[in-house]
Amino acid sequence: MNKVRARGESIRQFIFEQIGDHHHDIAAVTAEHFGISRQAVNKHLQRLVEEKALVAHGETKARRYALRPLDIWHKTYPIEGKLTEDGVWRSDIGPAFEHLPENIRDIWHYGFTEMFNNVIDHAQASSVTVHFKRTAMASELMIIDDGMGIFRKIQDALGLLDERHAVLELAKGKFTTDPFNHSGEGIFFTSRMFDCFDIISGDVYFTHHFEADEDWILEAGNVSGTQVWMKINNHTARNVKKVFDQYTAGDDFGFDKTVVPVQLAQYGDDKLVSRSQAKRLLARVDRFKVVILDFEGVETIGQAFADEVFRVFTHKHPQIDLVHIHTTDAVMRMIKRATAGGYPPEN
Template sequence: MRKKQRGCIDVAQLITNALKKKPQVKASDIVKATGFSRAYVNRFFQQLKQEGKIVLLGNANTARYILADQKIILRTKRGIMTFRRMLRNINLSEDIVLDEIVKNTGIFAGISENVSRILSYAFTEMLNNAIEHSGSRSIEVFMEKSGNAVCFKVFDKGVGIFHSIMQKMKFRDQMEAINELLKGKLSTMPASHSGEGIFFTSRLADTLVIQSAKKKLIFDNTIKDTFIRDGADVKGTKVVFSIGLDSGRNTEDVFRQYAGNSFKFDKTEVRVKLYHDGVQYLSRSQARRIVSGLEKFKTIQLDFDNVETIGQGFADEIFRVWKARFPHINVVAVNTNQNIQFMINRAVPTQ
């Protein structure tokens, strides 16, 4: 195609006229119509944008310009249900990224207030973790509203969450790091973080998957269970969060469930089955691993769902020895079968 003379065409006017004929225009449309370079055409888009005459919505493949008319902006935003960005981890702020999603897409449009709050909390917490803990130079974020759900992904190529915890807390392996992470209040930067973000996010989601190295930690609140599975070898950390648009959860109830009316995080729950390590019954050493660090809480709920039996040493270590050290802490056993309850009753000192 033969290039047209630049001086003969008012590119800014061409863009404006095009937007009067159709609701949105891409830079590639004007490049094709004029034969000018993308860099040259973009100068006029930026000029019109700075003058407040047009607005850029979306990003990457979904980026499009529209007239700066509020009705047009709202209508166009509602059609953008996907956000994807590769972010440089330099002076990066999670709230600014969230604000960009809210302003430039329709993902948050029309969703209930409780789901909006959950999504905002979870996204900023997970992105902040990647920003401050991963050591990754770049972070990929993705969010999409599709069907009756919203999901987001945060993917960094840093040290990896399980490996980072293992190193900084001097644990033996990544499984020990995962089990400690599940308790809540674990932070490798206690001066600036409470360690509560993942714990509360895992309770607010329909599903939350945290994948790093060859381990995948899965929280599935649709069936009220938690899994640790082997997966593909992932460099860094990949977090995938999903919540239904009809979710009845809300942040206040979840915070109050584990923090009480004071909103001080003082309750946790531990799924005992995750400490099996392939053995038939749980021993005293495994009990010590479970209660390690739990003295920070006032109430501990031990969930024995899908646990067939425990050893006498396991029950004695938690319900007599450890309880004697921390008598002010309330330890509650739930989902116990007859065998487990028998062992617990034997261990509890008679009054």
């Protein structure tokens, strides 16, 4: 690729990336970023409109641009004995991604089949609807079922007091309500392959964003069934192997490393102060060799919480490498206080 063509591709890619936030002034923003005239940018914009990658509204200074959907459709499937995730992939979903790079197709193949199979096997639903949209920049897909709701099902299976606790278990990985037929890895790895991954069910909205590498719980507003939304840039270099390799700590290439977002253990203005909160945070993490506790968004923790996590747990599970990241000074003080103590644990 010569320099002129490469620069043109960079300008077009910048337009695609920025147009969502700058639909009214994309020409000015692009001209400033690349140090070129607005007239030069307008030539790129006009070409993208002619190629049907963009759609334009209005005239002259009032003109606005947006990404044009290149493909958009939806379909509802009754859940019956003959419905399979690989059959739907071959007939409907796979062909929609055939023009995308192989690494993106592989991610969609993994993510779609895992999430669609969850509906068939776990949702207790009568039907499932798939919505799909692709633009020049990204592709996105939503899977909606009319079942009992994923968080409620996990809550019932584990006897949890709150649906929100179910999100914490999903974020750790290796959780399934059907261990005989499932490994419990599907949602964990799918959420980390896509740029955006959301699950809405009941009163809970769970979201994971790749760029920030953060998990969030929000209020959903009593949504029936389960809605899963996935979105990824069509040109990302990410691939399935890279994501799996991030969570492999040993030579056996198993899923033995996890990152636990500590913030998911607190709700609203709650502070992480009690041993019961600590035990809930650490439930089932003994299935991993390396456990990374991500304290992003956690300002402080209490003495009992810190003692249970960093002294009691580590003494009971010396084979587990417990790591903490993104800690504030206040959190670090409590961790150092806990690890400086002796054993048996304090009352």
